[in-house]
Amino acid sequence: MKKVLFQVHWFFGITAGLVLALMGITGALYSFEDEIVDALNPDTLFVQPLERQLSLPEMVSKVEAQGKDKVSMFRIEPDSNRVAQVWFQPPPGQRRGEMHNFNPFTGAFTEDALGQDFFGFILNLHRFLAAGEYGKQVTAACTLILVFFCLSGLYLRWPRQALNWRVWLTLDWAKKGRSFNWDLHSVFGTWCLIVYLLLAITGLMWSYDWVSNGMNKLIGDPPVAGEQRRGGGGPRPGPGPKEAVPVQTAAPDYALIWDTIQKTAGPDLKAYNLRMPQAPGQMATVFYILKNAPHPRALNQITLDPASGQLKAVSRYADKGYGAKLLVSNYSLHTGSYWGLPGRIVITVAALLMPLFFITGWLLYLDRRRKKRDIRSARGEVSTATSGSASQGPAWLIGFASQSGFAEQLAWQTAGQLQSAGLPVRVQRLADMTEQDLNQSHNALFVVSTFGDGEAPDSARGFERTLLGRPLSLENLNYAVLGLGDRQYQHFCGFAQRLHGWLAERGGSTLFAPVEVDSGDSAALQHWQQQLGELTGSTPATAWKAPDYENWTLNQRDLLNAGSVGSKVFLLGLTGASDTRWEAGDLVEVLPRNAPSAVEHFLAGLGIAADSQVHVDGLSETLGQALRSRQLPANRSHLVGLHAQALIDALVPLAMREYSIASIPEDGSLQLIVRQELHPDGSLGLGSGWLTEHAALGASISLRVRRNSSFHLPSEPAPMILIGNGTGLAGLRSLLKARITQGEHRNWLLFGERNAEHDFHCADELNGWLASGDLARMDLAFSRDQAEKIYVQDRLREAADELHRWLAEGAVIYICGSLEGMATGVDETLRALIGEEGVQSLIEQGRYRRDVY
Ligand SMILES: Cc1cc2nc3c(=O)[nH]c(=O)nc-3n(C[C@H](O)[C@H](O)[C@H](O)COP(=O)(O)OP(=O)(O)OC[C@H]3O[C@@H](n4cnc5c(N)ncnc54)[C@H](O)[C@@H]3O)c2cc1C
Ligand SMILES: Cc1cc2nc3c(=O)[nH]c(=O)nc-3n(C[C@H](O)[C@H](O)[C@H](O)COP(=O)(O)O)c2cc1C
Incomplete structure (x- = not known):
């Protein structure tokens, strides 16, 4: 379910996100239209006031004389020096009649205001993408998708510590790359969530009739006789679609109309909008606003007979029920003016942030694609390296067992040398090697290190347990062993020696004597390389060596x-x-x-x-x-x-x-x-x-990176249990950072040191991850903070139930730090909790990984 939601969320995000970004910017611009146009036109939109404004009949006769046509609508502010507006009947076949600003004191037409056309275009983009009905369908669908983004986004980012407000609302500015993009997307998304839901729901009132009808039914008042419904929006003056057909209207009496408006609205009338009927016998409609209105769209409505001025119906904002008030205020809710200037600013900022989600969504998507491509190309390289053409004969099997990556690196270099001599090769972990692989190979090279106390590396323990005990017949197998070890350990190259002994015992023939490498000794490595050269008949021109420092x-x-x-x-x-x-x-x-x-x-x-x-x-x-x-x-x-x-x-x-x-x-x-x-x-x-201590800050340090693939992140996003002590935090920290970058939160850290007060390394960072939900759980074991010693293995034992739950969900265990004490103790505890078989099976599945020393 989560995966599907995620896929749909990002698919819509990188497509519909662009339209929503455009709607956000245009909406933000449009919401400040009045202020911007007023500022651009101080002399055009405001006139020198005279003693009194013309009466309505006087205005009508003056503007009709200039416009040479019948008026269809007025917008007038009686006590203001702002220009009034008049719309004339549209000419036959046209949607809209002409609109003029005029001086309400003289009735003379004034100049068109600068910027009005621009904002007309912005609104057209916002609502129709400047593409008419088709664009409207697109913006409507995107508005619906915005609701989906809000709800699915909330579900997808729901943190484990849902009660911690910091997790929801704070951004870690120290983060970089993918994790920062993720934070921007999810934290700002949370901040904007309510606003976006409001924008979407109010926007849908204009997008779909079924939404506005449904809302009217749901929360509106029952219709009053004679009252016209205006959908969700307030009166934006301008002839609607029904006004397309010019019709003969009954002869109106503007003096009586004005009289009714004045009587009904009272002395607090601030502005009104008079719409004359479209067909004979229909009523005129007046929308008006009072000076003390709670917001600019708290409109009242009068229906009257234009010939007699007789009041037919009045619907006052103040008398409406709460739901009906909301419906009338839809435009104000959409623009935020319902809450005054602060509301408009909040809505504008949220709308301006809309492109952020599109951009961060795309960045996250591209990052994901790049990672997938990297994995695919890495697999591609491996398959090239492992395949051999039939004409070259069966591939040489190169098996490796590595705890910290050195044997793996040498196995690949060995493969490279054979390949350059024209031999097909197949590189394989011993952990994945089967009886069949050995039986079917004629030539095999084994590059293995020794770990622990003369043991096989973790990943090869299963191989040693299962295969090395079997009485296989390997008479057809020619083999050589490169053992890596350290003479300071009692059982130098112990595992390599056991492997060699077993292969010989099972009838295999040695290609040359085993080569044992003490602490990466270059002479021994060169010897291995020479032996390979002699064997393949091609001595390489240059000695392969470890990467340069x-x-x-x-x-x-x-x-x-x-x-x-x-x-x-x-x-x-x-x-x-x-x-x-x-x-x-x-x-x-x-x-x-x-x-x-x-x-x-x-x-x-x-x-x-x-x-x-x-x-x-x-x-x-x-x-x-x-x-x-x-x-x-x-x-x-x-x-x-x-x-x-x-x-x-x-x-x-x-x-x-x-x-x-x-x-x-x-x-x-x-x-x-x-x-x-x-x-x-x-x-x-x-x-x-x-x-x-000795190297000064700024000094040059010779180092090289060594790939340690057995301690890399799991290939699938499984939960991770990270256990370590002291400097072992290093390896766990890099893994945790990578996980957080991937947006994976199922991380459980068990960390141990001496005293919480002094030895809780990177405490702020770890506590921060716990608070943000990047760490699902953290168990700390400070051995010297109490009378009895407590170690990470004790914390693990205490959380046995949780451990079982995590393992049942496929968790991979990572252990980093000291082998003596910590890793050995954890190993024993794990065996006690999930049994020998359980640990063995984890190792074989690659779910028990250690970087210990
Ligand atoms: C896989 C792995 C990861 C590690 N990660 C960390 C880590 O993140 N943080 C950390 O602090 N330490 C880590 N260590 C330990 C680190 O490598 C050093 O062992 C430690 O810093 C002490 O080394 P030193 O040179 O300071 O001390 P030294 O006293 O000079 O050496 C300490 C040990 O290094 C070995 N050594 C000394 N001389 C030689 C030699 N000539 N040839 C071969 N070995 C020799 C011996 O085992 C000796 O006991 C890690 C070790 C391994 C194997
Ligand atoms: C914790 C630990 C235990 C080791 N135990 C042995 C050992 O018992 N015998 C040995 O010859 N080498 C031992 N070594 C040395 C490694 O085998 C040697 O460093 C080797 O190069 C590691 O190769 P790898 O990175 O492929 O695992 C040990 C190394 C470590 C870090």
Whole structure:
């Protein structure tokens, strides 16, 4: 239901929205017609008053003498120096007779007022799009659609915190891009909602007879004998369609007519509008307004016999019932003058805002289209990369298992190398690999990392559990394994080794010995590449390598936890020279630099000058500069006596450090949330120390973005449960921002830290999202705010029912932060709450995603 409403809402929005935008602008202009025309024509519309205005019979004889025709209608303000207006009978075959302004003191015609034709055109646009009956049908349909916009828009934006007025009515000016457009559309839409409903309903009174008849029946007074109904509108002087046929009228007696008007209206008469009958025997009609009328269209109506002046009926505004008053005031309600000048201003502003909805609606639509196109083209690229032509033989299967994206990146590079050697390839996650895939392949390459304590990455746990236990026969399979790991972990490349062991045990033949990569070691990666080159018979001209580091500028460093008992946490902002894009959930790899004081300390006593020139990667620089990117061992005894170049050659380059990205490209800056690593001797960790202390604001930082597809948003808009602690907020924050940009509100955050007072990172932002409904729920666990320790897993346990509900609705769980303690604890709690099978099935469905370290 919601989806259909949404589709219809945007489809009408990008079509009928244009007409409504035009109607809004023309309506706003037209509502100030009187003021504008008066201001343009001070000398034309106002005359020098004489002792008294002419009497009605005198006016008639004077204007009929000048117009050489019978009058059909007058509009006169008896106590004013404003010009009066007269309409003559239309000539045969024409809709309208001539109209003239005239001096009510002399009866002489005056000049036409400047601007009246322009406003006539504006009104014609507003009501008929300057296209007659056809245009009227269009504006009428668009007015109906406006009612639909109001009601469907209200339903579509209904926030979870419906009782919080801020959520409905306030705009977050800090937002950018799609989310800002969405806010503009929905918040201003709410502000304008009542006004638009009023404009639409009052407008429909002119659009469709069934509306005005229905309303008359519903809220009008019973008709008074002799009274003419004028639909919803007030008397805009001008002959109506029925006046098209000129007919002979009975000889009117204007003295008697005036007498009746005066007697009936009394001394407070401000202005009146006299319409002479169209056919013999018909009555004349007078609409008049009193000086103390509540609004400009609080009209009274007299029906009289034009020959005798005899009063036939009178209908006074003050005597009408409430509903009938509203009907008579339709025009005033439509323009806002019912509430005086403030009402008109409100209506005008709302009408002027009409194009905003058309424009923001289109921007939202284009953004959605662009995203869909991106997804389609990404899929297109993958399918090209995965297909092989029949003539080239069966595709090489390249399976990968990655926790944080490195193995995935290498799998694609591997595929690229094979493809450039003319081999067809098929790249596949181990999570999606079946027994059949293995049986049908002749050649397979596996690029897998190890995670946790020697385990398979989350996504491949199902593969290991189901396939690795099976006694498959893989005698036809030739394979090679590239294992990624880190020797600092006890089970170095544990999963790669188990996978290799199983493949060998099942009869597969190794293409070459497994290659194990320690912390991205480039020599090992080159070895893998060489082996592939030898295998495919084509040694590539250039070694494929990881993307180059780029220079980014550090321009924001805000302490997030002043006064905390823990080590300092900073929000860092960086801007890049290039237009590097990333997706929420991605990581960066930062090349740290030693602090100048550390280099100085290292060189002290070695007897080599810091400004000695050395060569690194073909570039000449000083030893001091070169040492900033090398590991500086505490024990230097083996380095004593070396000259500058030999010293540099003997030292290993610093390893990169990974950080979860905390922002989205639309923010205009790449943000990180980094905690200072504190060593027991009080010194700072290399990467965190460099980013949070040693690098000056404005300094250049070498970093590159690493795609972390297993932590990206779900491909379908499912609910999201985001769980994290400390700096783990970074990855969750980028995901949340991306979700809010997409207009998805089913986000539940569980965040943990030490003390609410000091460690509630980005509190204003998170509370703001909760208030605006962008976060449907937020559970906080501040472990040290009470006697017993409370962690996110405890909050999860407390909300077990809600967890079950969200999972039943297809929620995807994202976990970011420390593996020890937090992620392990959450994992155990999840297993206790939904069972081993439940967690396993979530992992296999890609609904349990982790960026933990
Ligand atoms: C996927 C992922 C995402 C992360 N996201 C964040 C984040 O958003 N915010 C955050 O504050 N931290 C994050 N970290 C942790 C971060 O990468 C660093 O480990 C942390 O900043 C401490 O590094 P350091 O250089 O300051 O400290 P150091 O003491 O210099 O190093 C800390 C650790 O880095 C490793 N290390 C040290 N030297 C080497 C070396 N030569 N080769 C390989 N490894 C070495 C060791 O494990 C060491 O214990 C993340 C880690 C990973 C793996
Ligand atoms: C929390 C965590 C646990 C890890 N555990 C191991 C391990 O037990 N054995 C190992 O060799 N490498 C381990 N590693 C190192 C990763 O395997 C290595 O960083 C690899 O390059 C990651 O590749 P991926 O991004 O494709 O997952 C671990 C890394 C992290 C962050």
